[in-house]
Amino acid sequence: MSFLTDPVVALFMCLGLGYFIGQLRVGPVQLGGICGTLFVALALGQLGVRISPDLKKTAFALFIFALGFTAGPQFFANIRGGWRYGIFSIIEVVTVLLILAAAVAMFGFDAGTAAGLFAGSATESAVIGTAAEAISKLDLPDGDILQMQANIATAYSLTYLFGLIAIVIFTTQIAPLILKTDLRKEAQKLARALGSVDDEEEEEGLPVVVGRAFDVGPAAGQTVGDFERSRNWAVVLERVQRGSELLETAPEFPLERGDIVFVRGRRNAVIAVTDRLGKEVPVPQGTGFALATRDVVLVRRSVFGRQVRELRQMAAPDLQRGIFIPRIRRMGQNIPALSGTVLQEGDIVTLYGPEKAVARAAQELGNPLSPGDKADFIFLGLGVVVGLLIGHFSLKVGALELTLGSGGGALISGLIFGWLHMRDPRHGRLPNAAAEFAKDFGLAAFIAAIGLSAGPDAINLIKQYGVILPVLGLLLSFVPALVSLLVGSKLMKIETPILLGIIAGQHCSTPTISALVSQSGNSIPVIGYTVTYAISNVLLPLMGPVVVAISRALTS
Incomplete structure (x- = not known):
């Protein structure tokens, strides 16, 4: 057992076993590596092993900066022109806060338990960090602070799975029943309206753009x-x-x-x-010519809000022929690259065609992504430092002192630095693979540290509240989704596949959008998902200190 109490061994044991457990799937619901890591950490925490607080803070700063960096381009694009969908992120935050406040008043939850309930039911792990930091600044004995921080992890672990199950089942099963609609048929109908001539998505493994020879x-x-x-x-x-x-x-x-x-x-x-x-004929040998593929970050203002088909009409005559867009990425997700798809600032568009024409078109549309997979550590280091400085500022609202903390500051800094990189990809490169590793490892290491420290106290909280927390987790996940469904379908008349993607995004739930795409038969729901995901990924973590302040005000 002494081997397991080594902090380094315990950390990687939490990550390895946690992600293994996270692969377990029941129907469309998968636990996920982060929640699996927390479960293993809570178990190992019973042995008394601890991880340095400095490592915990470093891991969270890395995660939250990378989260902001990848969300930055779409976040700023959406706050300028996407609030028609972004309003659903506000619905998520306001509804959850109202129900949470009622639960705190009814059951007397401390700040840690309330924050864990918020994070778990909204399936937003980043809230754990911002709330834990806010609790660390309360004028309370160290023992009380440690107890509350432990309660965050325990309440999160008790509610996350139920919150995840609720949102997956609601969007894929309950919502279509309420709306009396066939999700797959609606998604196919919408895809055809956007320019698809196929009922299904391009078959996986087949090329999107092809060349063939025919008799005239x-x-x-x-x-x-x-x-x-x-x-x-x-x-x-x-x-x-x-x-x-x-x-x-x-x-x-x-x-x-x-x-x-x-x-x-x-x-x-x-x-x-x-x-x-006429009839198709074999393509003779030696008749091909050089074709190129290039990824471009859209920054040209005149194309924002335009459909893909309009790009050709806007282009110079020498760029109107021979260039195709086989793929569009938004917030790391592939969205349908159809002629009716509307483009946004920060979209990564893949151009395919003759090399010279592609090079000219790339310069016209935005900033070509330079090849290479090395991260710019100068940019990364400065960005995190700027975020930590921002986190020191606070705002006094009555008797409450609100502060972003280092987590919220790093998030804001990440948003800004991500937007700056989009404007000029030559500087501040953080490749997608590096950004994903920073987010996954940073959050997993932070969650492991939280879980290990909470281990000894987890049983007490479970005994105290029993089934109350899981039931509240279901409620806090289900009600905001229901409100958004009614607003989106009855008031805003949003197409069902996109609306359900919006609801998955407001909940920041990747498993939910995966289940929706599978059930829809195409990626149409991702169009709505990326907007609310970008906004909720910023708003929800910033609510950590707010939840702590509300809980303290209602229980003091």
């Missing part, structure tokens, strides 16, 4: 431009083989009987043109 057939007599325009520019006739010659094309190029045309476009669009051309 019935298209003989048209110009290349006329043919491409008739297909809404969804395909391009890149080259024509006429006899033994291979000819470059332009919009005014005339098609003649006997020509072999080389068609490139989205796979479903190329398949759809077969009735306008």
Whole structure:
């Protein structure tokens, strides 16, 4: 047993076993690595092992800065123009706070238990850190502070699973029943309205953009431009083989009987043109030419709020042909790259086509992402330090003193530095893989430290409140979702797949959006999810000190 009480061994034991447990799945519900880590830490904490508070603070600062960094571009885009969906994040915060205040008044929860209940039912682990820091600044004996911080972890562990189950079942099962709708059919209908010609998403593993060769057939007599325009520019006739010659094309190029045309476009669009051309023929060897793929961060203001199909209309004539967008990423999630998809600031758009044309288009749209996988530690270090400085500022509201703390300060700093990096990707690079590791490891190490210190006191809280906390976890998860469903469907008339994605996002629940995408058969729900996820990922952690202040005011 002495081996397990070594802090380093205990930390990695919590991470390894915790993430193993987190892989367990019951239907659409998966516990997740963070909650699994907390369960293992609570168990090992019974042995009396502790992790240095400095490591705990460092891990949380790393996590919360990386969280803000990745959310920054979309957060600032949404607070300027996305509040039609962003209002649902406000509904989440206000509803949960009101129910929580009633629960505190009824059951007399201390600040730690209230904060853990808030974090678990909203499935937002970052609240644990901001609330724990706020409690550490209370004018109370050290023993009371440690007890409250331990109660955060215990209450979180008792309510997280129930909060997760409630939101997954509500969005995938209960909400469609309330609205009397078939989620899959609605998602397919909306996808077609956005420009999809397929009922299903692109099959996994197949290329989105393809090239094929056809006999010109019935298209003989048209110009290349006329043919491409008739297909809404969804395909391009890149080259024509006429006899033994291979000819470059332009919009005014005339098609003649006997020509072999080389068609490139989205796979479903190329398949759809077969009735306008002759029979398909093998692509001869040596007729290809260099094609390039480049990721671009959208920063050009004139394209914000525009549909993908409008980009071609806005482009110069030499950029209107041959360039395709096979993928769009928003907040780390792939959203449907359809002609009707609306673009936002900070979207990462993948351009595909001839190398020179792609390079010119990338410069027109925004900032090309430079290749490489090295993190800019100068930017990272300065960003965290700036966040810690911001956290020292406080605001006096009556008898309450509100402060962001180091966690809230690092979050705000991450948002700003993430936005700055989007404006100029040459500086402050934090690759997606590095950012995800910083978030996952930072939060897991922090949660492990909290759980280990809470271990000895967990049993007491469980005995004190028993089934009350799990029931409240269900309630605090279910009610905000129900309110948002009624507001979104009855008042705002939002399409069901997008509305359910919005509800998953306001709850910051990745398992929920995964279940929704699976049930919808396409990624349409992600369109709503990214907006509220970006905003809730900022608002919910900032509520940690607010929950502590409310609890103290109601129980003092």
